[in-house]
Amino acid sequence: MSRKKVTILDIQKRKQNKVPITMLTTYDFTAAVLVDQADIDIILVGDSLGMVMLGYSGTTQVTMDEMLHHCKAVARGASQALLVGDMPFMSYQADVAEGVRNAGRFLKEAGMECVKIEGGRETAATIRAIVQAGIPVMGHIGLTPQTVSQLGGFRIQGKTAASAQSLLEDALALQEAGCFSIVLEAIPARVAGYISQQLTIPTIGIGAGVGCDGQVLVYHDMLGLYDRLQPRFVKQYGAIGKAIVTAVQTYSEEVRSRQFPAEEHTYPMNETEEAAFLAAVAGR
Numbered sequence: 001m002s003r004k005k006v007t008i009l010d011i012q013k014r015k016q017n018k019v020p021i022t023m024l025t026t027y028d029f030t031a032a033v034l035v036d037q038a039d040i041d042i043i044l045v046g047d048s049l050g051m052v053m054l055g056y057s058g059t060t061q062v063t064m065d066e067m068l069h070h071c072k073a074v075a076r077g078a079s080q081a082l083l084v085g086d087m088p089f090m091s092y093q094a095d096v097a098e099g100v101r102n103a104g105r106f107l108k109e110a111g112m113e114c115v116k117i118e119g120g121r122e123t124a125a126t127i128r129a130i131v132q133a134g135i136p137v138m139g140h141i142g143l144t145p146q147t148v149s150q151l152g153g154f155r156i157q158g159k160t161a162a163s164a165q166s167l168l169e170d171a172l173a174l175q176e177a178g179c180f181s182i183v184l185e186a187i188p189a190r191v192a193g194y195i196s197q198q199l200t201i202p203t204i205g206i207g208a209g210v211g212c213d214g215q216v217l218v219y220h221d222m223l224g225l226y227d228r229l230q231p232r233f234v235k236q237y238g239a240i241g242k243a244i245v246t247a248v249q250t251y252s253e254e255v256r257s258r259q260f261p262a263e264e265h266t267y268p269m270n271e272t273e274e275a276a277f278l279a280a281v282a283g284r
């Protein structure tokens, strides 16, 4: 049965009706087709693609061109989930007008419906300008991977009373700037739950506990496809990486032992044509 297209209004209603929102990152066409079939509310084309698709050590190297390339592929594969494109490092930090223009490229060129921006109060002016331009924005606070060196590494945020209060101020500022939802990453569950209650817009947690209005995971993490970084908050729902290695090993063994290709993988030739062919080449 085909599902109806998920909209921002549906996402907001999920919060009002206390129905948890599901979000997953996706970076290519085939994965988008599969994720869309699995009834996910929101697909995020995250800049985490720099690590899991492109092999960078972090997300700061990711460019606008790389993001748009992957967003286009996902947009071709997904027709139901709400599509969010992640604005990469330095595509919105230097200048508000540049941020608005780059946000627009995600919609005009890459088939996204919304953008996501990392940062707290310092990004509020840019978010307000992008929303005023007619582009829905998802915020992202807590552990913000684009500024991981400033944060001193991939570490949990909001552990002290002062930093928890600062996160709450950030969340309220982003809501006031017009965000339709906010990702809360690597924040103590009690703090994230409290922030979620204080906001009228939905929060989407990653390492932020069950009190958020929804949850997001990285596709490669939850499927067991990437093992260079395994945060505590990841639950693996599959061991697809291992399944791929086993399948490729079996293929390789079967090629070497001539078990593959078998009869059923081979195109037959009409007997008369075969005899004529052999006769024609007999004297060569």
Ligand code: KIV
Binding pocket: 025, 044, 045, 046, 047, 048, 049, 086, 140, 183, 206, 216, 217, 218
């Ligand atoms: O880039 C990403 O995948 C993200 C999620 C972890 C929220 O920002």
